[in-house]
Amino acid sequence: MxxxxxxxxxxEAWGKLGSEWGINRTMAQVHALLLITPDALTTExxxxxxxxxxxxxxxxxxxxxxxxxxxxQHRAGERKEYFFAEKDTWMIARQVAxxxxxxxxxxxxxxxxxxxxxxxDDKDPEYKTFKKSVTEINKLAKNVNRTLExxxxxxxxxxxxxxxxxxx
Amino acid sequence: MxxxxxxxxxxEAWGKLGSEWGINRTMAQVHALLLITPDALTTExxxxxxxxxxxxxxxxxxxxxxxxxxxxQHRAGERKEYFFAEKDTWMIARQVAxxxxxxxxxxxxxxxxxxxxxxxDDKDPEYKTFKKSVTEINKLAKNVNRTLExxxxxxxxxxxxxxxxxxx
DNA sequence: ATAAACTTTCAATAATTTTTGAAAGTTTAA
DNA sequence: TTAAACTTTCAAAAATTATTGAAAGTTTAT
Numbered sequence: 591m592x593x594x595x596x597x598x599x600x601x602e603a604w605g606k607l608g609s610e611w612g613i614n615r616t617m618a619q620v621h622a623l624l625l626i627t628p629d630a631l632t633t634e635x636x637x638x639x640x641x642x643x644x645x646x647x648x649x650x651x652x653x654x655x656x657x658x659x660x661x662x663q664h665r666a667g668e669r670k671e672y673f674f675a676e677k678d679t680w681m682i683a684r685q686v687a688x689x690x691x692x693x694x695x696x697x698x699x700x701x702x703x704x705x706x707x708x709x710x711d712d713k714d715p716e717y718k719t720f721k722k723s724v725t726e727i728n729k730l731a732k733n734v735n736r737t738l739e740x741x742x743x744x745x746x747x748x749x750x751x752x753x754x755x756x757x758x
Numbered sequence: 759m760x761x762x763x764x765x766x767x768x769x770e771a772w773g774k775l776g777s778e779w780g781i782n783r784t785m786a787q788v789h790a791l792l793l794i795t796p797d798a799l800t801t802e803x804x805x806x807x808x809x810x811x812x813x814x815x816x817x818x819x820x821x822x823x824x825x826x827x828x829x830x831q832h833r834a835g836e837r838k839e840y841f842f843a844e845k846d847t848w849m850i851a852r853q854v855a856x857x858x859x860x861x862x863x864x865x866x867x868x869x870x871x872x873x874x875x876x877x878x879d880d881k882d883p884e885y886k887t888f889k890k891s892v893t894e895i896n897k898l899a900k901n902v903n904r905t906l907e908x909x910x911x912x913x914x915x916x917x918x919x920x921x922x923x924x925x926x
Numbered sequence: 927a928t929a930a931a932c933t934t935t936c937a938a939t940a941a942t943t944t945t946t947g948a949a950a951g952t953t954t955a956a
Numbered sequence: 957t958t959a960a961a962c963t964t965t966c967a968a969a970a971a972t973t974a975t976t977g978a979a980a981g982t983t984t985a986t
Contacts, residue, residue: 591876593876593878593884593888596876596888597888599872599873600869600888600892603870606866609780610780611780612777612778612779614973614974615974616974616975625891626891626892627887628886633932633933642976643976644933644934644976645934645935645975645977645978646974646976648934648935649934649974652934669931669932669984671932671933677887677890677891678894679891679894679897679898680898683898693778694775694778694779698771698774698775701768701771702771704759705759705767705768707759708760708764715796715797716761716795716796719796719845720765720768720794723793724768726846727847730847730848730851733918733921736925740925750901752924753921756920756921757912757920782943782944783944801963810945810946811945811946812946812947812948813945813946813947813948813964813966814944814945816963817964817965837954837955837960838961839963
């Protein structure tokens with residue numbers, strides 16, 4: 591396979607995975623493009639490479655910066671802004687984990703905590719089932735959160751090394 | 759908070775979380791409803807509870823069955839089909855992990871494997887950057903896959919117990 | 927100040943995804 | 957059979973989400 595073809599495949603695959611996991615496809619594609627590009631790109635170049643409009647490119651880049659996955663670079667004597675992606679995969683994984691935890695998991699955990707406070711009659715099957723499900727999911731969510739928090743503080747090799755040491 | 763209000767909140771929260779993670783909101787809501795309902799429900803009752811159409815209810819239930827999260831029940835002397843959800847949260851987590859791995863992660867890993875075979879000139883920065891990103895992501899994906907596979911084979915308490923033993 | 931170079935905004939449009947509901951299909955009982 | 961009870965299908969409509977592009981905004985150089 592040619593490098594050029596491989597790049598397109600990578601961008602496509604990353605975009606698809608993103609969209610299946612609740613991340614805008616274009617955003618994932620711009621990220622993919624910057625990941626496999628050695629130097630920083632201008633908005634113009636990104637528009638060109640992915641055939642997207644200026645507005646779309648601009649907003650997507652802003653989002654990616656918001657996720658901590660892309661940074662601006664400016665070059666002496668140039669007006670244009672250049673964009674480049676954090677290339678360290680473990681950093682990317684942590685960044686994404688942190689943002690999604692904050693934006694999506696934490697709010698649900700907050701609600702689950704409230705819901706597990708709801709009082710009722712333990713003889714009532716409606717109440718019992720509700721209580722049990724909420725409590726169990728809450729427990730699971732807390733374990734996931736705890737693991738994510740660990741991951742955020744940990745080096746990649748140590749993290750996986752430790753995990754696989756147990757699950758040899 | 760009233761139980762009835764709490765139930766609605768739970769259904770809403772579960773639906774929102776689902777939609778943020780690439781799962782159809784209605785599907786997550788039907789699942790939530792069945793999770794907190796002690797006994798099996800008919801299509802009619804689900805339509806009523808969530809104000810959705812018959813077609814939607816039918817398709818959603820079919821999907822949930824396909825995900826292994828819901829089962830049909832039939833009762834002697836009745837024509838109607840009843841639906842109920844697997845209530846064990848760990849089972850749900852495993853079921854979802856397994857399906858998403860199969861449907862979404864595995865295809866990407868397959869492509870990443872192909873892409874990491876692409877040959878090129880190690881002096882070419884374009885090639886080097888591509889190669890490095892693909893290889894690193896591939897490694898991460900394999901670690902995730904390995905962890906998921908372990909999770910699929912493991913009991914809940916043992917899984918978390920083992921994880922937190924390291925990350926005390 | 928002015929204009930060129932560049933970025934941002936956002937209403938309108940397009941694309942995609944979800945939902946509806948009525949018709950067609952199936953099963954069971956009499 | 958036939959008809960009632962129930963389920964499935966799917967084209968059309970609605971809802972949601974993403975994209976465009978031109979105008980407005982900003983910055984810099986002269």
